[in-house]
Amino acid sequence: MDENKLDEELKKIWNETPNAHSNDIKEDSWEEFRSSTFPSKKKSFVWRNYAAAAAAIIMLVGTGIYLKKDLLKSDISIASTVIENTTSKIKVVLLPDSSKVELSPNSKIELAVNFSINRKIEMDGEAYFKVKKDKKHPFQVFCKQTTATVLGTSFTVNGQVEKEVIVALYEGSVQMDVKGQNENWILKPGEKFTYANGNPTVEEFNRFTDFDNEKISDVSTYIEKNYGYKMIIPTEYNNQRITLRITKKEDLKTIIQLISEMYNLKFEVNEKVKQIIFL
Template identity: 40%
Template structure:
């Protein structure tokens, strides 16, 4: 290679701004490189010329900078996903790495990043109920077809019945709805349902509570068992007592257990492994 061409390439490499890197790591990398590359610096420079040595140094620093940026850039890890699929005819309950709970309807798929605590973004195909743990620094985002639902901490359902047909029901908290390629967004309040159907948006109220008027406790127990798939064991003497009670249809299970325990002065024992709750006097 002619000297003029080599000088031009070296000048181009020298002006190229390397990626920002940790000074300490840069110094360590340089020492390791120089120990191997310059066993006898004076003889090497004399043999190959200063241009080749400078070129090797610049290329090494660019390579080291790129490696450090790759190793320290969390975005490189976001594209590694976990896939959860419910192939059964029953609701599948899943606990996400951040403590949030998802209940997947039959034949529903959920995909999320392995480093989910830092990047709480999911892709949903089907219908699911979400009980989100609050984290103001890491918003919880669900992508379903062309819609994006963003929350901080709340309970809601998302259902996709067909392409471009998505329904979101908000039970607690607040969510912001966005649609691909549209500049507008919608903020839902508890008790509102967002419907996206063939490029049209409709927001309407829905009944998020179930009321029991002078009902026997056994009726409420039957509802809880069918909704949360736990076996409830109460003292027999209480089952036929009547009461009036309003329950959020997507109330946290632990809250319902505590309500019953407080009303009848009982001590609940929840067995998650066997899906049972025993109330003791």
């Protein structure tokens, strides 16, 4: 296969892209990728070079990420991708490092293409982050004038109000920094950092939801309201009482497993109709 034919085949793979990217971005990205991968005047091009290039393209296409000359509040020029929630419901996003983001409506995040080693995110709006631990690669969230740096933790960042950012920590620890200020703030679980009108403050907040000898049906109502799943329990358990403390951002799976163990019940999840059926 001659060089022109190889070029055509590689570009064909590159253009099999998500619709979210414009043709201009695809074209610019292709030219940048080709020029950096296949410098001109090369004397030969063997099949293993083609295979390696194709694999690199497929990796980028599969994640919907294209090379753009943007900065993500970093001294290095890094490629990025934007994930936006234009719906009226929370959008759950699994990041390349297995961290999870619950993106609120009218919110968006922007992250690096080399995110696994450069875990930087710029965000607008509100999101809940559950971060995968990686001591070698700290996780940073930039929102307006603030930076939240973590290793492994769960927290919310709310920047929906103009000139205000609120970071609430549920688990782990977070270091807060403000652009132009030398001081930093280390948050503990149950602490909330607020930056408004140029003033940073730290205060406690209630990160737990408590059920103190309440009907199990109250837990069912809570789950439906906060997670969107309806809990179906055997009728003989309708008047059962439960005492339970969970964080307000607890994983639904953890809550269901706790209830299952407390009452020695099995459960099934019907994703189609969003139901959890205890047996």
